[in-house]
Amino acid sequence: VGEWFAGERYGARPDMIILAKGLTAGYAPMGATMVGQRVADVLHKPGIILNHGFTFSGHPLCAAIALRAIEIMERDRILDNVRDNQDRLAERMIALAGLPIVGDVRGDGFFYAVELTGDAEGGRFSAARHDALIRDLIPRRMREAGLLARVYDRAEPLLQIAPPLISTPELLDRIVEIIGNTLDEASSWLTTSSRLEAR
Template identity: 35%
Template structure:
C-alpha cells in the first residue's frame, strides 16, 4: 500500500535506498548502473562529496530567503558564473526550480519583451512537432508531442508547429543534409509569413531533441538558417537545453556546436545534477534592456526561485565539472559509447538508427530496417526494454511515440560525466541483452 500518486498507479516500484557514483542500490541490495542519469540529470553521479559539502555549508549559513525581500551571495555567485560561460549576448539569469518552470518563464519574458516595446499584437509561438518542453500548461502547449497534449488540448494556449529536424525520419533521399536544413528553415519562414511576421513572438526548439524522439541532433547549418529567419522577421529564438545542455553534448551549451546564440535559453537538469531542484533562463541583453527601459518589472515569480541551497548545489556542480575537466571526458567517453553502440547494434535487424552527441546517445528500434517501419505500439516495446534492462541492473530511458507521439520506440542513454571505459562496456553489454530479450519476447 502506498499513499503516493505514482506515475503508474498499478506498478510496483523498487525502493531506492542508497546511491554512490554511477550506481543506485535498492533496499534489497540490488545495484543498478545509472546509464541515463535518471532523465539526463545526474551529470556528476550520486553522492559527490564536494556538492554535498557545499549544500551542508549553505544550510548552516542560510537555508531560505524570499526573493521579494532579499538576494543572496550564493544566488549572485551562481548567476555570475553562468553568465561568464554563457553564449554571446546573454546578460542575466532567472533562477527557477526546474525545466518546465524555465520554459514558462521564457514564454512570459518573450511576450513581455514585445509588450514593453509597444508590439502588443505579437501573440504567436511556433515550435516543432515531436518536441518536448515540459508538462505545465504553457510548456505543454509549445511542445509538439500529440500524445501528451491530446487530453489537455482544451486548456492549452494556441501555438503552431513546424517539422522537426529529424534526419533519419525526415530527410529525403534526393536531398543533402544542407538542403534538408534549408527546406526546414523555409518551412519556418513560410509559417511566420502566413501568421503575419508582426504577430509572432518566438520560435522555440530543443537544440538536440531529448525525451520524445531520442537524442536527435540538428543537421549542420540548420540552426544558423533558423537564426537568420528569426532575425529577418524580428522573432525571438528560444532554445531549450534543459536536457541537452550544461555539458551533456560535449560543450557546456549544445548551441555552441551549431554556431548560434539564442535570445533566451532554458537550462535545468545538468545545472544542479539532481542534488537539488533548480533550473534557469539565460536572458539576452536586448530583452533585459527593453524591460528595464519600460516597466522595470518582470511580471512573474515562484516561491522557491533562487533557493540558496539549490544555488549552492548548482554552483558546486559547475565548479567540479570545470576543475576536473569533465567536458573532456564527455567528448572522449561519448565517442567510445558511440563506437561501442555501432559495433553492437549497427547490423542489428531491429535497430534502425544510432544517433546523438557526446554522452547523449540513442538507438531507435524498428520492426523492418529497410522500410524504417516501427513496431506496433500495442507491444509496448520500450517498456519491455526498460524492464529487461532493470532486471540486468541497468537504468536506461526508453520511450515510445518516437515518430508521431504514438508510433516508434527508442532508448536514450545519458550516463554521468564521470563514466569510464569499463562502465561503457557494461552499459552496452547489458543494453544489448535487454534489447534482444525484449524483442524475443515480442516475437513469441
C-alpha cells in the same frame, strides 16, 4: 554533449536559455533563465518593466548548491571526460544499427537514442509484440543486467541512454554491451514469434 550548453556544440547563439535540474546536480530544486545581451538591453530600457513575480527566487541554499556543483564540474573536468570518451561511445552505439530490431541510432556526446522497428509494414510492432518487447522483455533484461535506460513507448519505440557524465570507457562499453545483448535477444524473439505466427 560535452559542453555547458548544447548550442555551443552546434554554433547556436540563443537569445534565451532556460535551465534547471543539472544546475544543482539534482541535489536541490533550482532553475534559471539566462538571456543574451540583446534581450537584456530591451529589459533594461527606461519604462520597460518585466511584469513577473518570483515567489521563491534567489534561495540562498539552492544558489550555494548550484555554485558548488558548477565548481566541482570545472574542478573535476567532467565535460572534458565527455569530450574524451564521446567518440568511443558513438562508435559502439552506431554498431548497434546492424541488429534487425534497430531502425536507427542517433545521438551526440553521452546522449543516444536507438529507434526500434518491428517487422510489419512501416516497421511498426503489432500491439502484442509491442507490449511483449517494449514494455516487458527489453526493459526487464536491461534491468536484470544492471542498466536502467528509458524505453519510450508512446510514439515510435526508442531506447534512450544518458550515461553519467563521469562514465569511464569501461562503463560505456558495458552499457553498450548490455544494450546489444538485450536487443539481440529481442531480435531473436521477434524472428521466432513471426515464424510461429506464420504456421
